[in-house]
Amino acid sequence: MTVKKDRQRNLPVSNRVVDLHLSAIKEMAMLSVRVEDAVSLSWGLPSFNTPQYICSGIEKALREEEDIGKCSSPDGLKALHEVVAAKHQKDTGVEVCPDENILITAGNMQAMTNLFRTLIDPDDEIIVTDPCFPSHIQQIKLSGGRPVYWPLDEDNDWELDTSKLPDLINTKTKAIVIVSPSNPTGKIFDRQTLVNTVEMARQHGLLLIIDDPYHHFIHENNDKYFNPASLKEMFDSIIYCYSFSKAYAMSGWRVGYMVMPASLKAQVLKVHDSNIICAPRIS
Numbered sequence: 001m002t003v004k005k006d007r008q009r010n011l012p013v014s015n016r017v018v019d020l021h022l023s024a025i026k027e028m029a030m031l032s033v034r035v036e037d038a039v040s041l042s043w044g045l046p047s048f049n050t051p052q053y054i055c056s057g058i059e060k061a062l063r064e065e066e067d068i069g070k071c072s073s074p075d076g077l078k079a080l081h082e083v084v085a086a087k088h089q090k091d092t093g094v095e096v097c098p099d100e101n102i103l104i105t106a107g108n109m110q111a112m113t114n115l116f117r118t119l120i121d122p123d124d125e126i127i128v129t130d131p132c133f134p135s136h137i138q139q140i141k142l143s144g145g146r147p148v149y150w151p152l153d154e155d156n157d158w159e160l161d162t163s164k165l166p167d168l169i170n171t172k173t174k175a176i177v178i179v180s181p182s183n184p185t186g187k188i189f190d191r192q193t194l195v196n197t198v199e200m201a202r203q204h205g206l207l208l209i210i211d212d213p214y215h216h217f218i219h220e221n222n223d224k225y226f227n228p229a230s231l232k233e234m235f236d237s238i239i240y241c242y243s244f245s246k247a248y249a250m251s252g253w254r255v256g257y258m259v260m261p262a263s264l265k266a267q268v269l270k271v272h273d274s275n276i277i278c279a280p281r282i283s
């Protein structure tokens, strides 16, 4: 108890939080606000503004929709579920049920927090690539879990090496997290390697979590990009999280969605409701 209090300089803060660090890019962003004309090399804010048609739509909704300022249903607006189901089918070829498989989130950060809190019992393990998006590490730790690092090698062009995966999996492992194109390397992971990864996850009863803010940013590499969420036969093993933040320059609007098996949505919804009730309806 004394040790704990010393560490927290007498604030009654949990060890779990004391042991976390504010992400370095957010710290840089906060510091840069104090410097006039600082060039931002910190977090990935879009270089363009939210498109005008989105802003006009919101202006109209503010004028005309009586309920715009109120909560939506916890899993999001029904009309948006329909649009997302159509978008997901266009993107992946997989048909999903708007009601049962889709949850509207306040962006992928919140989606991932939802998921880790849903999946993790104390000391459970989540496999993340190394390097990975640092917030995943924080979120896993904050949920009481342990990140396990799947090393990526620059000499192997930052590709996933599935031969290393079996050694990382044990009875505590719950899921593997994939970001493709990757943050921070920009790597678009190879199709067959991703298929092998989902198959291995499935064999071990693990989930594959896809955190996808970046699939629009593949430029001339269209033919290289593969979304594992398009593997219809693997639907039960995959959770797909999409963010509107980057592609639509809506990072401050906080909105995205998750596509997942119905049984899992029922569990995730409890966490979502307990921490945010619903994504911002206006967004």
Ligand SMILES: Cc1ncc(COP(=O)(O)O)c(C=O)c1O
Pocket: 043, 044, 106, 107, 108, 109, 110, 133, 179, 183, 211, 213, 242, 243, 244, 245, 251, 255, 256
């Ligand atoms: C891999 C990854 N996931 C999630 C996010 C944040 O997504 P959102 O703005 O939807 O919370 C980012 C970037 O900010 C990211 O790079």
